[in-house]
Amino acid sequence: DAGVIQSPRHEVTEMGQEVTLRCKPISGHNSLFWYRQTMMRGLELLIYFNNNVPIDDSGMPEDRFSAKMPNASFSTLKIQPSEPRDSAVYFCASRGPDYEQYFGPGTRLTVT
Amino acid sequence: SQQGEEDPQALSIQEGENATMNCSYKTSINNLQWYRQNSGRGLVHLILIRSNEREKHSGRLRVTLDTSKKSSSLLITASRAADTASYFCATDSGTYKYIFGTGTRLKVLA
Numbered sequence: 001d002a003g004v005i006q007s008p009r010h011e012v013t014e015m016g017q018e019v020t021l022r023c024k025p026i027s028g029h030n031s032l033f034w035y036r037q038t039m040m041r042g043l044e045l046l047i048y049f050n051n052n053v054p055i056d057d058s059g060m061p062e063d064r065f066s067a068k069m070p071n072a073s074f075s076t077l078k079i080q081p082s083e084p085r086d087s088a089v090y091f092c093a094s095r096g097p098d099y100e101q102y103f104g105p106g107t108r109l110t111v112t
Numbered sequence: 113s114q115q116g117e118e119d120p121q122a123l124s125i126q127e128g129e130n131a132t133m134n135c136s137y138k139t140s141i142n143n144l145q146w147y148r149q150n151s152g153r154g155l156v157h158l159i160l161i162r163s164n165e166r167e168k169h170s171g172r173l174r175v176t177l178d179t180s181k182k183s184s185s186l187l188i189t190a191s192r193a194a195d196t197a198s199y200f201c202a203t204d205s206g207t208y209k210y211i212f213g214t215g216t217r218l219k220v221l222a
Contacts, residue, residue, distance in 0.1 A: 043212040103154030
């Protein structure tokens with residue numbers, strides 16, 4: 001298996017633009033997590049899905065953030081409009097059968 | 113504040129020495145996990161210990177869990193330069209919503 005796949009790996013955009021981050025979890029994993037990592041705040045859970053259904057989105061910072069999981073093999077995290085304070089590394093992770101999480105390589109987002 | 117707080121924040125040791133890092137948490141848990149993150153990469157799962165376990169081994173890793181003190185420790189024996197990374201604990205309180213700590217930055221000097 002190729003592991004969790006994220007795209008793009010790097011994204012540089014201007015304030016106000018829409019940003020879409022993509023994730024393909026490991027096949028067979030039923031839960032998917034989106035995290036954000038910054039030096040100041042560490043690793044924050046944004047939202048997680050179980051069987052494609054959003055279970056807890058309490059970590060989503062504000063209405064500018066939205067996430068979808070239309071099927072078991074694909075999820076998106078969208079920021080619209082983006083702001084400089086959204087600059088961070090965004091990770092997607094899927095959970096294996098023994099509760100361990102498998103992380104993707106991350107998307108480094110820079111909003112100027 | 114974070115559910116898991118690692119201590120120390122940073123640790124620098126010589127190759128061959130043992131490295132010990134600690135994690136404290138606030139609420140009761142079902143299990144606790146340790147992850148490693150190399151610079152610029154995603155986190156990698158190392159080991160999971162359940163709330164009814166006190167100690168677990170995996171290769172050069174030894175994890176202990178003290179639920180009465182709400183703390184865990186990760187010991188890496190005979191450290192190598194390749195162990196240089198940040199290490200995080202993550203707690204699951206039964207909701208499958210893992211809360212990650214602030215991490216310990218380990219540097220192993222060759």
